[in-house]
Amino acid sequence: MANDPIHQFHINTIVPIEIGGIDFSFTNASLFMVATVAIAAGFLYFSTSQRSLIPGRAQSVAEMSYEFVANMLREGAGSHGMKFFPLVFSLFMFILTANLIGMFPYFFTVTSQIIVTFALSILVVGLVVVYGFAKHGLRFLKLFVPSGVPGALLPLVVLIEVISFIARPISLSVRLFANMLAGHITLKVFAGFVTSLGALGALGIGTAILPLIMTVALTGLEFLVAFLQAYVFAVLTCMYLNDALHPDGH
């Protein structure tokens, strides 16, 4: 059971809650969502509580992440996009913290659940659609009609644009989910090799070094992926918000 690479993704109920026949139990996933928010918010809150003019290490990290996301949003969606800064910063910090917490052994990875990443993607794409129509009305549909396309090709291009727009929440959520899931399964499988080979005796211990090296290397890679996927999610959010802000300007 300990070697089962899927076991880490199981959801176990901690406090059963049922409302109207639907299971809203507080589970280990809920616990780690709370932990993610507590750690991310706590870090940002306490690291900046000094408000130093010359920042310490923790305050530097908080400021860097703030400016990193601010620059990303400004470049991706222009200065009008800054009204979405709290959302993009929250998404980035939430996903990054959840991914990094998942790197601890025995900890649950919130972002390895498709429903969580899908909910976050739907939040982004839903916001793009609602804001796009609220701001531009029917002109928002120009998003699907690129300028300078010959008339004969237009229906085909529009069809492709519509399909790619519909695919956005799926690609956005599956990218994050699959990366976290695959990374954690791979880590678990290689780590499992170490123990099962080690149990075979002297020869086994000798060969177990190879998957051990692999596990160490993969751990490093997974830290990179944890950051990279949070970054990719935030960058794509900025790009999609840019569509809502400037549907005819791309």
Added chain:
Amino acid sequence: MFVTSAYAQTAPAASETPAAPAGEVHTETGVAHGGEHESAGFPPFDSSHFASQLLWLAITFGLFYLVIQKVIMPRVGGIIEDRKGRIAGDLEEAGRLKAEADAAVETYEKELAQARSKANGIADAARNDAKAKAAADRTAIEAELAAKLAAAETRIGEIKSKAFAEVGAIAEETATAIVDQLIGGKATGDDIKAAVAAAKTGA
């Protein structure tokens, strides 16, 4: 997406029937329950926990969003703005001080130039004064000399004319004596005078 729905369909079909009656067992024997889910399918696609995950995600992420928007953003933004303002202020102050230093250098150079031109002026004035005085002295001396010369000339003229006048009388006497000696007869005074005057003008 097809994979998701396929799992989503099989997962509840296989798990809901044993999971619903085993609701009480759920909490005590999480391991046994986990075993059931393994057979039911891949846990991330198990839709029986979707509602709970969505609710807790909405609660936690919503709270996180509010904390970021109401507390973190104004604070971190404020810190960065303060620093930017401070740096801009310091740069401005440095610029002001530099301008002041430049102005001081400029006034110093202006005063130096003024002093220099003033010194030149004084030197020029002194030189001009000396020149003017020298010229005045020279003209005074020249005038004096000219006056003396003129006085000497008038005196010479007087002596000359006096001498001329005396020459006439001497010539008349001499002529009378010569005439006496030569001719023996007396020449009248008027004839001699006329002859002397004629000789004078002829000479």
